[in-house]
Every structure is written in structure tokens, then in C-alpha cells.
Amino acid sequence: MRILHIFDHSLPVQTGYSFRSRAILAEQQARGLVTAHVTSPKHAGANGGEETVDGLSFQRTPKPTGLAARLPGFGELAMVAATARRVGEVADGFKPDILHAHSPVLNAMAAVRAASRRGLPVVYEIRAFWEDAAASHGTCREGDGRYRLTRFLETRAARRVDAITVICDGLRRDLIARGIAAAKITVIPNAVDT
Template structure:
């Protein structure tokens, strides 16, 4: 089986999107399938037509050009056109059995055009509705013209592809509400590679001292600083937490659009001395920062994006047997069982966040069970081998002959 994956972007860029892609590709190869990968113009400029990263080859697409690319209203069409042209070249070279496009819909439409031309079935994977992410990033307004156009493009693609997958039940329900037959959509959930994570990593005391965290209780967040992550809620909760536990420090590892605003907020709240901003760290160094953290906090705000989409970071925390506190948005509730694998609080409520953090820290008798339950959950239900095995039925539905026995 030869599968050509059509992607928005890939490693070496770091994001939940690229890490999920890498995990899928590696596991599909374990199953004996041949995978090929192409990224669209949004990957950014590249000096190579084909780039090898972590043992995976990615065909790159040049930037969109021409009058469409110069006009904001037509720029997305230019991206589709550029990807279509490059995808046609690559598909003719590698001769795939299936085109597997991944969010956003621009990739699916380019794949549909090439699939029709070459007679290749198209599978489309929806990882999030990008119109909702655009609202959070401020590049689109909720219900505005661009929002509705992007949503219509997504629905158009879903109706025309041969099969669809998505990452969680929240997204599948929204897709079904658009009139897409439920049987057409398969959930391939986010997962972790258990072998990549161990329980009880040793604290790096030198790093702790360097960051001013020696002898402190550390709350942590490791990831991208997007507005929907709700880190401003975490900062609002911090004065109340520190008032009762002055030994607590907040470790924020990463960066992004909200970093300057968060730094200013910490100063305004008078808690800057209790917050450590590390900036972005190399991926191979992230574990050192996880090992400094006593409780990981995921304070996502409530909106369509966070209610529908399940994040990857809480699964990584559970895989390490770590304590975690998260807001009760839909995406978290699909992953975290309150009081069993983690602790939930009312989204958007700094006092509720503070109360749950303090209650958890005051109850060490609960920690062992929480850590063990979280680890069991990912071991048995959210590992990549089990998740990727679900593609067997999807691919068989559009191209009979996938070796289901081997993939199982």
C-alpha cells in the first residue's frame, strides 16, 4: 500500500500538528505501508525540492505566485493552485494508491483535483476547523465572511472525498451535523508513543537552580502561547495561590503570540518574581523541564475550538505519570476523567483553578492513584499502535486490499 500524505506543514517545524504527523507516518511504516509526504506553501521557503528530516522525506511546494497570491481575497486559491501543481508532479512520480490529505481544507481540495485527474481515491483528515483557530488568532471574526467561506470550503471537501477521519468525537459530531454520513467519518484519536515516556524522571537540580526553582513547588505549562490556551487565566489565579502557598513558582516553557502580553500581565499582577519564562527550548531538552514540574496546568478557555478539539499535551503528561489540572472544556473532558486521571476546574474561572491546584497539593494521598490511572489510560487506550491501526478499515473502504491482518 502506497500512501501520499498531503500536509500543511511538517517537521522540522514544531507543533502538535507536526508531531502527530510524524507519529502517524512512523507507525504506518511499522505496518508495512509505504508513505510519501508533501507539504504546501505554508511550510515556508525551502532551498530543496525534497527534504529529509528524522528519516522521513518531505516533498516541498514553492510559494504561491501570480496575481491571486497578491490579492488577500484570492490568496487561499493561489495556495490551492500551487499545491495542486506540485502534488500532480509528486503523484505521477510515486504513483500512490491513496491520497491522504490533512487539514486544512485547502489541502483536501488540491488532493481532490489531482485525485480526479489521476483516478486516485482521497481520504481527508480533519484535525481542527481552521476557521475557529483563525478567530482565536484574530485573523477572522466569528461568523464573518471569511469564517463562513472557510467553513463552506471544509464542508465542500467533506462531501466529495471518498472517506474522512478526524481526531476526536467532538469534531465527528460537528461534521455529522453538517449532513455528512456518520459512517463516512472515522475517529483516529491523538495518542502517544509509550516508549518515548517514562514515569518518575529525575529532577535536574542544576537546571532548577539556574531557573530559581530549587526548593520550590512548580506549576508548569509547556507548549505554544496561544490565546485559547488560557494562560492569562492561570496568571490571574496565581496571586490567590501564592497567598496560601508562597513556595509556589510558575514555569512557562515555550513562546508564541501571547508571550509579551503574558509578561506584562505578570508584572501588573505583581507576580513576575514567581513566574519563570524560559522561551522556546529545543525539543530534545523538553523532558528536563517536565521533570522540574510538580503539577501541569492546562487552562484552555471555552470556545468552539477547545470544546471540539482534543489536545496532545495532557496525554503526554499522563504518559509520564504526572499530576495535571485542566479546564473543563469539551476537548479536555474527552481525555481526562475528573478525579481519576486528572483534576478539572470550571473554564475561565481563576478562583476555581486556584482552589483545585491548592486542594490537589494538599492531598498527597491522592497522587499515586491519579498518576497510575493516567498512565494506564494512555497505555491501553491512547497509544499510537492502537490508534493508527484504525486506518486499516478506512483505507480498505476506498482501496480494498489493505493487509488488515498484518496491520492488526
């Protein structure tokens, strides 16, 4: 099986997100799966090129430019469009069997766009809800307009993808409460290799 992953960021940036991503790729490759990797324009130093880190090649999505890319709301849409283009370019050469989008929701939106043009299924891995992360970071408040819009986008993406993985049962329960079928959701928690 050939899997095209869409990440927010990756190594060499060192975060829990990038280490979980690396572990997923290592396990998939150990099982004989073939993977390719795209990062969003939010990756530090995103320039549209290719970067190899720890034996993995990452296709970087260039940051969108122009007025729309600098406007609130439109900037996020420009990132989705740029990521979808990059995913499409890589998919056309790599020929994946499936797209695996990792949160945030912008990556799922880009994956759905690219997949729909190519007849590919999408799995969306939710590590946290973007609206809750924004509220905890202080960039919005729970229940405000930005929070509600982001929650809407997360729910819409969850409805449009073929399968969902989450890192905990709390996220699974939240999705079910939003009307997402339980059969569509698999819990794959963080783990420690001992």
C-alpha cells in the same frame, strides 16, 4: 499500499501538527505501508525542492508568485493550485493508491483536484476546522464572511472526499450536523506511546 500525504507543514518545524504527522508516518511504515510526503507552500522555507528530515523525504511546494498570490482570497486559491500541481507531480512518479490530505482545508482541496485527474481516492484528516482556528487566533470572527466561507469550503471538501478522519468526537458530531454521513467519518484521537 502506497499513500501520498499532503501536509500544511512538517518537521523540522516543531509543532503538535508536525509531531502527530511524524507519528502517523512512523506507524504506517511500521505496518509495511509505503509513504510519500508533500508540504504546502505554507511550510517555512518552501522552495519546491526535497528535504529529508528524521529519515523522511518531504517534497516542498514552492510559494506561488504573481499578483494573484498576494491578493486576499486569490492567494489561497493560488496555494491550492500550486499544491495540487506538486501533488500531481509526485503522484505521477510515486503511483499512490490513495491521497491522505491533512488539514487545513486548502490541502483537501488540492488533493481532490489532483486525485480527480488520476482516479485516486482521498482521505481527509481534520485536526481542527480552519474557520474555528481563525476565530480563536483573531483573524476572523465567528459568523463573519470569512468564517462562513471557510466553513462552506470545509463542508464542501468533506462531501467530496472518500473518507474522513477526525481527532475527536466533537468534530465528528459537527460534520454529521453538516450532513456528512457518519459512516464516512472515523475518530482517531491524539495518543501517547508509553
